[in-house]
Amino acid sequence: MASKLLPPFDDDEIETELQFHHTWEIEDWDSLPDKLYSPAFDGGDYSWKIFLFPRGNKFNSVSVYLACAPKGQDPANPDKDGPHWTCCAQFGIVMWNPDEPSVWKENKAHHRFEAEESDWGFSQFYELRNLYNKSPTSDHAMIENNKVNISIYVKIVKDVTGVLWHNFRNYNSKKETGFSGIRNQGATCYMNSLLQSLYFTTAFRHAVMGIPTEDEPDKVPAALQRLFFQLSTSSDGVDTRKLTKSFGWDSGDAFTQHDVQELNRVLMDNLEGKMKGTSVEGMLNKIFVGQMKSYIKCVNVDFESSRIEDYWDIQLNVKGMKNLEDSFKDYVQVETLDGENQYQATGFGLQDAKKGVVFTSFPPVLHLQLKRYDFDFIREQMVKINDRYEFPTEIDLAPYLDESIVPEESCEYALHGVLVHCGDLNIGHYYALIKPKKDGHWYKFDDELVTKATMKEVLEDNFGGDLLASDLAKSRVSNISPSYKRHTSAYMLVYIRKSRLDEILFDDKVPQHIMDRVKAEIEEEENARREREEQHLYMSMKISSIEQFKKLNYFDIAIWKQDPGLEDQSPEAHAVVYKAKKSLTAAEFIDQIAKSINYPYPERLRLWRVGERDNKTKRPGDPVDTSSNLPLEQIFAKNLKVRAEINLYLDIADVDPTTGEVISWYDNDLELGPRLLLFIKVFNPTTQSVHGFMTWVGRANQKVKSLIPDVLKALGWDPDTKIRLLEEVKPNFIEETDIEETFDQARIGDGDIMCIEKVEPDLSSLPVGGYKTATDYYNFLFKRLHIVFRRRVDHDGFNDENDNSPTPDVDVWLSASDEYDHVSAVVGEKLNVDPTHLQFFVTNPNGTVKNVIKRKTIVSHMISSLHGVSPHIILYDVLPMSLKEYETKQLVRFIYLTDGISQEHRHEVLLPQTAKVQDLLPYFESKIKLSPEDLSKLHFWVSSNHLFSQEVPLNTPVSEVVKHDTLYAQVLSSEEQEWLENNTDLSEGIVIKVYQFHKDPTSTHGVPFQFLLKPGEPFRETKMRLQKKLGMFDKLFERIKFAIVDVQHYDERQGSPYVEDEDEVLYDQFASDPELMLGLDHMNRTPRRVHTERAIFIKD
Incomplete structure (x- = not known):
């Protein structure tokens, strides 16, 4: 019975301390009270009792519970004020007929017994109506002769983590583990797991603490320093709103789950920029950055093309892989380029070659991104890959290092972090398992909750794969629902080089200046919180004085509100906000002001009400009566009633030179007037x-x-x-x-x-350009606009051959009525360029070019909107010639394709408006460095909406070319060149149009092109030539489906036939119908983000 009720755990670290059983023999069931305890019995260091409700506890069933307390205490009434105690036990309760043991009922459970929850069991153990009825398997009832036995089987287990079967109601992470958790703002658990991993990478934390932040207290480094300080000192979960605010995020971002890898990269980019020019410059590279080499090496000749690149993390395939070792082998797998897929080696022609990637160095801290999400081409959507995938606690990466490199140190790495996702693609939760010390324990960081973890929780529980129901029953993690538990898997691993462990993980103290700053910030925030709580007792007023008036270079006497267009005004020109208790009198309030400005004669201070006149100006009207004892709440009752702002002017009254008394503002001198x-x-x-x-x-x-x-x-x-x-x-x-x-x-x-x-x-x-009279200057102030002139950046990705970047922004104030030539003169002087070489552009709200600004335009017509925005942005270009001459030219943009059509190189060239396409050839020769032979094979074509439009002969005027979406250029193979230009015999082959789409043949993307179909060639061979033309790797090319499409007469109800037969000859079908195109159906690998998606970002 014990083996049935107390099955073994699937976690080897859960150790049994003691196992025992006890039976309570009940001789007179009917005489029992409604509830009672059995006599006490000992088990281990604890005393136990059975708690029984013979007639049920709120249910029509016998209720049976097991009660526990330390020895010396009564399990029925344990001491709740004494030392804290716990007992983790797996137990089973059996009710059985002593005269007929075959009649029995059992139930089992596990529980963490403690003073607050000292009993646990079953409220509906056995239905009352069946107690005296024959059991289904016997002629006997549970109770016969008024007797029954209740047996208890108990297994006390060692609580190795301190949280086995914990309800976490009174749990304090800091007290129990020494570590603090991070609060979840809504959907920031993914960020919390990354932040904990980075925090415990002590070398990273040390580098962040070394960034100077005195002048930028609201930027990301300062917020991260604050977070790390709080994680080291706080006794509660730490808040991240200060950090996400420094990111520039709003509440919408806090409730949007993003990709951890993407967040990590933008965070590292931001910190790298902040570290430049400081003592910690380059530290992140030293910690996280390794290098890899992409290469193509010829087999039969001595030629290799290679490129060394930095990497911050390694993305490893999970699908089809059993473990981490398989993924690394897959990553460095060598691809053979032969047959139709030979490599064009410079100086050697087409050659068999080996293509692959190999690592040249590994960083001290290695982040491995496990690709748990992939596109399912059957379901046509992204799905989570929850296949079982194992990773070790230690791994040697030497086999994946470039053979030509002799490592200076061991490539053995130790696992120190596992970032986990439980759930599916659309919903789920993130947490981290981290080993903070070189030889310490593992801990689970689940938002605010931090607990000690077992190795099963670190490894087995996160390998993925569906768990069986029996596994779930044995799982010691009871606070995760089965539906999540079945979809729990690691998505990021953190390994640390064993030889660098002491450099990466060490005891580090927060610098004193950061401690002082953060403590001051927290104290200030606490004061602000108290102010908010007492806000109903106070009222706010804006007060200006002669000091603001002297600093103002604008209309009125002070800045009462920060409206757009006032950003150049000195902060000292702004009226000062004062808060005062509503119960103060005017005289008491003036005393408060005098103290705040260190003025020793409060009796000389006079407050004037500042009101808005009919012409919308704000002017002082009349002094506030300070002689009455009325509270401020009554003096300004009208303003408070309609929630109107209270504006005041502080004046210093004159003193009678003879008496020394303040001269009253009001008198009865009728001759001089008021x-x-x-x-x-x-x-x-x-x-x-x-x-x-x-x-x-x-x-x-x-x-x-x-x-x-x-x-x-x-x-x-x-x-x-x-x-x-x-x-x-x-x-x-x-x-x-x-x-x-x-x-x-x-x-x-x-x-x-x-x-x-x-x-x-x-x-x-x-x-220069200054105003001579006050009237003219006032007119300028009235019409002025704050404008930032910014160098145009081409968002289509084309390079500008005339770009002399970097160039600064030009920040100026101009009159709305200023003309184009005046604007050019001002900007030209700032940039130190010829003003006649400047061209300006109206901008869209997203900062892109809306349209060119024509000459003879005034400033007010150069901006998108006059209201609510300041500064306004106008884009500019510095032209290689005068604007007048430039307007006689034609800008030609084209995409030059290499490596099949896989590599796109965008260019733009300025040509005379009368030029022809052949006038582009000198550019290809001088800038792209094409040989005379390649120039002779250069082929041009244009497309619209990613569909092939037409070939472009060299004598085509460029004015015709620019009417199309895109101009493409490519050096053709000799075979392609011959067929496109010379062959007219269709029996030898035909040239067809090929384009790319995804799902719907009208959802086009990518580069369209022409392709030669050969008569009699089976489709399997055609595909090999197509792959070479596309320049695609095998894995990507395998995902393409091929459709024969009549784009001009496409009917979505009928669809398009896909080519399934490898032996089919496409030539036969295309030769009979010249309207057909070959469509390549595959996902766009470089899709534009739709406007509803929020890309993750961190503002500078």
Whole structure:
């Protein structure tokens, strides 16, 4: 019975400490109470009792449970306040007839017994109605003579990980393992697993900690430093929102699962850039980058073509492979190029050759990406490959190293990380198993949860392949549902070179300056959190003063809101946000302001309400009454009620020179009229600015000219300087003021802005294009636009022969009414190029060219939109000639094909508009370096929508060529050249059109081309020549299906016939119908990402 109830575990690391059984003999069943415990019995270091509900526990069944407690405690009432204890046990309960043992009922379970869950069992063990009925297999009932026995079989097991059958309700990862987990933002488990792997690669962590981040606290390195510091110190799961914010991600990205390999590469690219010019430059390459050699080596002649490339990881095939060793053998497998697939060796012609890849070096930390996803051509969709695939704890990679290289150190690697995906293609979960120390334990990092792991969890559980139900029953991992468990497999492995373990894994402390910075950030965030919680007690106000007015070079007295087009204004010109308790009085609030600005005389401070006038300007209106004891909440009740912003101006009141008391703003002097507060600006043509410099207090009945002496004195100008006074009424209304009128007559009141300028200014230092008068400059401010001129980048992938990159952006402010020639002059001066050689382009929202900007265009017509965007982007090109001459030329773009048609080289050439295709030949000779023989075999054709349109003779005008989508050029073989140009005898062969599509013959992609069909040639031989023309590897070519398509008369209901017979002769069918094309049905290997997909990215 024990072997039936206590089956062995499939994990060798689960060790049995003790196995025992006990029987409780019940002599008088009917007299039992509704619930009772058996007498205690010992087993190991624990005391046990059977907990019985003879008449059921909420169900019409006998309920039986097993209760446990440490020896010395009552299992029915264990001490919950004492030392923590656990007992992991597999157990079975058997209820049986003592007089007829063949009548019995059993059930089994396993449980982690502890004070909070000291009993476990079965609420519906045996139906009450069957207790006294004959069993189906016997003439006897369970209870006869009022007697029954209950036996307990128990196997106590050693909890090697500390989490066997844990419910994790009161589990603390840091306390139990010493490590912290990472919180999942929604779908960031894939990122969490990678981050934990990188964190425990100590050499990487050390390099990241060495990046200077003082000047870029919001960039990726600073956020990563913070995360690593928190992982080393936090007692709870660490939040990654600061990091993903530095990536530039929004909530949508946090709920989108991406590819770990893609994330790792963009992260490494970002960090590499940040490390340049620092003490840790190049460190990532030293840790993660190895090199491999791609080669083609001739068999019969001494010729080899090879290329050495860096790699950050190795992508290994899983499909069809049994283990890691098979994948490496597959990776370096040599392909033979012979027969129709011979290699064209320079100087030797067609040769038999060997083609392959071999490793020239392996990095200290090797990331292996297991290709668990592949395209299923039967289902025509991506699927997860969950085949069983084994990987070892140690591997020697020396067999895969280039034979010509003698390694300086051992190529033995030790497994230290397994990144796992459980689920299928569309839904699932990611976690990591990591060995943080050289000789330590393995741990499982599942978002916030960190647990010690067994080797079975590291290896066997992640080899993939479906588990049997019996395996699931024996699995010690009970918190993963069977449907996920069956689809759990490793997708990334981290191996560390054994000889470099001490260099990669070491004890590393967080630098003190990073600790101090992060602690300060966390404290600041905690203060902000408290502020948010108390926000309802406070109110916010924006306050400006003379300091903001002096820093402003724009309209009004301060920047109240950061609108587009104000990015050039000094931060000190922005009104300051103050928070104050709503219960404060105005006087108390002024005391608070005085302390914040270190002003010793709070009684002299005066606050003015700043309101929006009918003309949309903001001006101070009247002082706030500080004499009352009303709270701020009542003083600004109207603003708070409609949630309108509260804007104030802080002024310093005048003091009576005799009494020293603050002069009241309000008095009863009817002759002089009420006081008024004016703001004075000055126009400086040399600096091109209208800065504020003072306020002036006068009386309404004074003449305007009364302010002039004070203003001239404040400016340090001669008292006899001829000046002009303007009033800044609103941005598009600046008018000269009659200084002989009174302020009242001139309708000048509190908060109005006056601007002073010299009538005869010194213009010797006037900047190029500068404005001479305040009126003109104000007009510029009203119409100005912030524009960044950026060098055009061709998103079609064509190179620009005239490209003199790198070239900087040109950041300028221009008037919307500036003309093209003025713009060219400004940009040309900044770039130090001839302005007549500049061409400008209107941009699309994605930064690509929308259309060319014509001359005679003003700035407002050069940008896509006037509203809501600043700066505006205009693209430019520096032409090799004047724009006027350029407009007489024709830009010709073409794709030059090599290695069959597999390699596309994009070019563009500027030719006269009267040129012909033959005028491209000098370019092929000088730039592409074609020999005279190859030039004679150069063939041109054009396509539209990836379909072959027509051949292009050399005498074709380029003006005709550019009307098509694409111009192709290729050096033909001698055979192709002869057939295309000379042969007209169809009995010797025909030239057909070939194109590529995926699923639907109208879903075209790739390069279309012409191909020679030979009479009598079986399809298997035709395919060999097609493969050579395509320049495809065997594995890719095998996936192509071949269709005979009449594109002009295609009917999707009927479809197109596929060529299935290897012996079929295509020549016969194509010779009788010249409208037919041969379609190659296969997936586009370089598809454009559709607009609904979100590519993973990390902003710079």
